[in-house]
Amino acid sequence: MSGREEWQSIAAEADPDEVRERIFTGYKQGKPFTPYVPTIALPPAIEWVLDFGCGVGRNFPYLKSIARQVAGFDLEPMIQRCRELAPEQIDLLSSDWEEVSRRRFDLVFASLVLQHVDRDDCRRYLEDFARMAPATYVITRLQSDFGANVLGLVAESGLFEVRECAEVEHDSEKNELRQVGGRSFDEVSRATGNLHYEVLLIPKPRI
Ligand SMILES: C[S@@+](CC[C@H](N)C(=O)[O-])C[C@H]1O[C@@H](n2cnc3c(N)ncnc32)[C@H](O)[C@@H]1O
Structure with missing residues (x-):
C-alpha cells in the first residue's frame, strides 16, 4: 500500500502518537513534534499561506508567525485528525482540492508531502501551485515513494x-534543520541520492 491509501490508513490509527510517528519519524524516540523553520529565505509580508499536506498541523505555529491567515489542506481522514490534534487553530482546514485550488495564496508551503505523492498527482499539484501562488516552498526527500526524483x-x-x-x-x-551541502538544483534534479532538499519555486511568467 502506498500513496493516498497508505496515508488514509495512517490517519485512521487510533493512537495519536502513532500518527505523529508516521508523519515525523523519530517522534517516539524523542524528536519533538515541532515545526522546521526553513533555512532558505521566504517572501516577506505574507497575507495567506497554504499548508499543503498539513498532516496534524505540526507547522501551524511557524506558519502563523509568518502569515496573517493560514489554510491547511490534506486528505479527508487526515483533516479530521488535524481538527482533533493540531496544536493551534487556523483560518481554514479543508480536504476539498477543487475548492482550495481556486483560491489565491501568497505562499504554498509543502513540507515532506510531495515525496509521498505519485508522479501524475505530483505533476497536477505543481501546475496548480504555479497558478495559485507567486511562491511555493518545498521541503522534500529527493526520491519519492513512487521512484521519481x-x-x-x-x-x-x-x-x-x-x-x-x-x-x-x-x-x-x-x-x-541545518544546511549540509551546496549542490545546484540542476545537479540535484538529476541525482539518484536520497537526501532532503528545500527549494523556493517562483512561477515563470505565462506567455
Ligand atoms: C510526512 S506527512 C507531512 C505532514 C506535514 N506537512 C508535516 O510536515 O508535519 C505527509 C502528509 O502528506 C499527506 N498526503 C499524502 N498524499 C497526499 C496527496 N496525494 N495529496 C495531499 N496530501 C497528501 C498525508 O496525508 C500527510 O499528512
Whole structure:
C-alpha cells in the first residue's frame, strides 16, 4: 500500500502518537513534534499561506508567525485528525482540492508531502501551485515513494524558476534543520541520492 491509501490508513490509527510517528519519524524516540523553520529565505509580508499536506498541523505555529491567515489542506481522514490534534487553530482546514485550488495564496508551503505523492498527482499539484501562488516552498526527500526524483518532476514541469535550493538534514542537538551541502538544483534534479532538499519555486511568467 502506498500513496493516498497508505496515508488514509495512517490517519485512521487510533493512537495519536502513532500518527505523529508516521508523519515525523523519530517522534517516539524523542524528536519533538515541532515545526522546521526553513533555512532558505521566504517572501516577506505574507497575507495567506497554504499548508499543503498539513498532516496534524505540526507547522501551524511557524506558519502563523509568518502569515496573517493560514489554510491547511490534506486528505479527508487526515483533516479530521488535524481538527482533533493540531496544536493551534487556523483560518481554514479543508480536504476539498477543487475548492482550495481556486483560491489565491501568497505562499504554498509543502513540507515532506510531495515525496509521498505519485508522479501524475505530483505533476497536477505543481501546475496548480504555479497558478495559485507567486511562491511555493518545498521541503522534500529527493526520491519519492513512487521512484521519481521529486525535484526532477519540478524541473520537467518547466513551470518554475528555482530561487533557492539547499541540501538539509535534521540537527538532532538543536532539533532544527541545518544546511549540509551546496549542490545546484540542476545537479540535484538529476541525482539518484536520497537526501532532503528545500527549494523556493517562483512561477515563470505565462506567455
Ligand atoms: C510526512 S506527512 C507531512 C505532514 C506535514 N506537512 C508535516 O510536515 O508535519 C505527509 C502528509 O502528506 C499527506 N498526503 C499524502 N498524499 C497526499 C496527496 N496525494 N495529496 C495531499 N496530501 C497528501 C498525508 O496525508 C500527510 O499528512
